[in-house]
Amino acid sequence: MILAAILPTTISMIISYVITTNSLKERAVVENMNLLYQGRMNLENDLEEMNRTSLSVYSDPEFYISLYYSHENINASGRQSATLQSINHAISGSKQVYLYVDGKREATLFAQDIARRMSDAALYDQIPDLSGKDYYIEPPRPVHTYGFQLSNPYPDSLQVMTMYRVIQRIPSSEQLGILAIDLDMSFISRISSQLFQPDHEQLYILNEDGYVMYSGNSSLISQKPREAWYNLIQESGTESGYFEHDDNIYIYDSIRTGLTDWTMIKEIPSSYILSSADKAAFINILLLAVSLLVIIAATIWISIHITEPIRKLVGVMSQVKSGRMTVDVSSPRKDEIGILHRRFGSMMDTINNLILQEYKLKLANRTNQLRVLQAQVNPHFLNNALQTIGTLALEHNMKRIYSLISALARMMRYSMYNTDKPVKLGTELDHIKDYVELQKERFENLFDFRYDVDESTVDILIPKMLVQPLVENYFKHGMNRMADDNYISVSTRRLSEDVVQIVVEDNGNGISEDKLATLKEQVQQLEMLDLEQLEVSDSDEADAAEHGIGLINIVTRMRLYYRDKSSFNMENVQPRGFRVVLTINVEGEAEDEGVDRR
Structure with missing residues (x-):
């Protein structure tokens, strides 16, 4: 008895622990992949916005022309200062914007809301080699002022990420100058800090050269990771995914824009994900020991x-x-x-x-x-x-x-014979003739029955009692006994080889415009429903005729039988009367199979 109680419980605990840990890992992967996706989209939007803003040096003709003039030209220097100021204010996190014009050996720095100029100056020596590149984003580094003196120097701890764009003489590749935009780390940390828990997790953003552009550990910024997980990501050859290594789960995604081909990696310790499962397992073991006693x-x-x-x-x-x-x-x-x-x-x-x-x-x-x-x-x-x-x-x-x-x-x-099998249209019309014959005797020939049927249509199949309720509706509500020119007509014709039209028309009282509009709205609502949602009303005939359920049931049965290959139209006839038009697509129907001939 002890073994029977302990063994299943122990096995169940082990299985539950394995399933729970796998489930927690899978859920953590899914949630963090979604989180990285959102962060990636936000970063890509900001980077694309920075790219578009830096390209304004080409879209602003006045600025582009000003590069051919020296600072002595007030209009040129003013245009350059205005453009640098616009770029600085347009990019979130921008600290300063530097412009160097090769042909004039002139430099302009817009920083702290002031434009500073330097003539007969060499390109700042700490700018990396941009040969063969149109743009480059330099990993974070301490801020420098490109050889200018600022009235309020930046603190030594300030780190910036610099985006360089080579300004070329379009359409040639001749270099006219270099634009440098310094952005403080809030440009990335504003979004990245929301993607991980600093106390338990780690986040890395690496550029295309493998340098760390952002990390929760500031000492790793601008360094190349030496850990084995970095090599595993490079060898994977995929833009996004996840893997487990050294009791950590690594989830990665690519940040691809016109400027970057970066990779975002999130490191999550397995112990952090499984902490709740470990606590539950400890409690279960303790309970198992007590249960054993x-x-x-x-x-x-x-x-x-x-x-x-x-x-x-x-x-x-x-x-x-x-x-x-x-x-x-x-x-x-x-x-x-x-x-x-x-x-x-x-x-x-x-x-x-x-x-x-x-x-x-x-x-x-x-x-x-x-x-x-x-x-x-x-x-x-x-x-x-x-x-x-x-x-x-x-x-x-x-x-x-x-x-x-x-x-x-x-x-x-x-x-x-109340069967669900279809009948031939000719059989239904014969039934209508018998019905009209009895009504003629009842109303002492106060109406004229007009019958115009195309013989090529009598063998098509229709749901039983589809047309007869339309004729019956005339005698219940439409016939004007005081008139001497009453008539009701039933006609059929082929519009094409596969399309048949059935028309029931009278010159009776018609339907009020309000009720006609209500019925048409109900028909439109039926046409929007799926076939599985359609339901034929079980109201009796009197109630159906009074409330229009009879007409609605005809529409429902047509949709169920012809599978949306039919249409139902109704309208009042001027000066008086009512007309119903049934348009049926009989394409591909069997002529005799399952037909009720009674």
């Missing part, structure tokens, strides 16, 4: 006080298993064993009740099945009765009555 004591007590009563209960269960469902399982004990006996007895009572209920349900289902069969008989009986009455009317030479009863019988037979 409790289990040993409980095992001894259980062996003495519980095993025997449980054996008796097992014997009772064996009797139940053999089919004796009325066995006595009561117990006078007040402890857990007694509760177990009473719960088992309650369970037996529940099982007996469920058996009885199951029997009653089966009996009720048999009764319901019988009622369903009876319900199926009644429509057949009515249909047969109508045929008998029609035959009797014919025997008494009452052909009109026979015609009406036959039409009603055909309508009942068409409606009685």
